[in-house]
Amino acid sequence: MGYKIRNQLDESTLLESAEGDYRIEPGAPSGAVQENISQSAVRDLRLSLALLQSQAEEIVSRAAQLAESLRRPLELADDLSAGGVDLVENFGHGAAATSIPRWHFSMLNDKERNDALVVAVERQVRPGAHVLDIGSGTGLLAMAAIRAGAARVTTCEMNPMLAEIARQTIADHGMSDVITVLGKRSTDVVVGRDIEDRADLLISEIVDCGLIGEGILPSVRHAREHLLRPGADISPLSGRIFGQLVQSEAIAGLNHVSNAAGYDVSLVNVAATRGHFPVRLHTWPHQMLSAPVELTAFDFVAGDLGPGTSTPEFAVTADGRAVGLVVWFELDLGAGVTLRNSPENLSSHWMQAFIPHPEPLDVTRGDRVSTTLEWTDDRLYLR
Numbered sequence: 001m002g003y004k005i006r007n008q009l010d011e012s013t014l015l016e017s018a019e020g021d022y023r024i025e026p027g028a029p030s031g032a033v034q035e036n037i038s039q040s041a042v043r044d045l046r047l048s049l050a051l052l053q054s055q056a057e058e059i060v061s062r063a064a065q066l067a068e069s070l071r072r073p074l075e076l077a078d079d080l081s082a083g084g085v086d087l088v089e090n091f092g093h094g095a096a097a098t099s100i101p102r103w104h105f106s107m108l109n110d111k112e113r114n115d116a117l118v119v120a121v122e123r124q125v126r127p128g129a130h131v132l133d134i135g136s137g138t139g140l141l142a143m144a145a146i147r148a149g150a151a152r153v154t155t156c157e158m159n160p161m162l163a164e165i166a167r168q169t170i171a172d173h174g175m176s177d178v179i180t181v182l183g184k185r186s187t188d189v190v191v192g193r194d195i196e197d198r199a200d201l202l203i204s205e206i207v208d209c210g211l212i213g214e215g216i217l218p219s220v221r222h223a224r225e226h227l228l229r230p231g232a233d234i235s236p237l238s239g240r241i242f243g244q245l246v247q248s249e250a251i252a253g254l255n256h257v258s259n260a261a262g263y264d265v266s267l268v269n270v271a272a273t274r275g276h277f278p279v280r281l282h283t284w285p286h287q288m289l290s291a292p293v294e295l296t297a298f299d300f301v302a303g304d305l306g307p308g309t310s311t312p313e314f315a316v317t318a319d320g321r322a323v324g325l326v327v328w329f330e331l332d333l334g335a336g337v338t339l340r341n342s343p344e345n346l347s348s349h350w351m352q353a354f355i356p357h358p359e360p361l362d363v364t365r366g367d368r369v370s371t372t373l374e375w376t377d378d379r380l381y382l383r
Helices: 031-035 039-075 077-083 087-091 093-099 103-108 111-124 140-147 160-172 216-226 266-271
Strands: 003-005 013-015 130-134 152-156 179-182 199-204 228-235 238-247 277-279 293-299 308-310 313-315 320-334 337-340 352-363 368-370 373-375 380-382
Touching (some): 093 160, 111 140, 111 199, 111 320, 130 140, 130 216, 140 152, 140 160, 140 179, 199 216, 320 380
Parallel strands (some): 130 152, 130 199, 199 228
Antiparallel strands (some): 238 293, 238 320, 308 373, 313 368, 320 352
């Protein structure tokens, strides 16, 4: 798709995409409207069109993979009846690999995490309980709940590939009759349609390096109102987020650039992440410029769990330029079990989160610096 925009700077500015066979002409509107389209606006529009084109090409690529996957089962019917088909060989390693994020492997190999979650489940499941598990993954927590004495588990997984893996893994462990895998978001589950009745206990580990990035806030909020019995138990009970001011050109450079080989390439910063993203702190040169501070906390049992802000204050411990906050969580799973991804916990599969400042802050030892933390349903920001 192409766009032709006229302004006072260039009477024939042509924004072209791959096809270049469409034109949107300004037509008859007043010349003042046309003249108000600045060169900056033209550049922004070109970037927006390029973004749409990139997204469209990704959709086309995924559609081609899907079409191939739908075609092959028909061709492979004889092989299936004869004893099965190699999934990776016949459906493409790329399709399977891109369907399941790679962090699932490090997560499932995180012994500290697995042990903590299973112990928390074992200590909180009551005999005969109906348990709701949000974020099935491979079915680990659902199976742990049954072994701990639950009568039945309803587990939700929005990733279709993972949902099927969970079903088959659960079947391999002989638990299909007591565990139901729903291949949908928990926020789309309706009592009386998808599940027979409300649950007695919610278990969930849908947290990222910054705690809220996988949607735990809206998921628990919805479950409390629509899917749980009054007074139902919830694990995790709460989560706290901590942070420190950090100086690190290397970490800042993961999300910002000005110059490369003598050329100004700063336009690429339009693709920079404004909210938090993962960093393995100990792998990057850095200096902490403050002591840790609790930034905010979430009560999963009774808190409102909506978007909000806080204004933490930091006591500066060293001179430097703060490029943002290094952030980690502490998750109270209940029954005396806690998980954290603090910088000193090198064995955790969770990295730390980094939240960039809109602009670096020059600070001096002894200063007290305040900043505003903002969070949405799934992202942490500084402003």
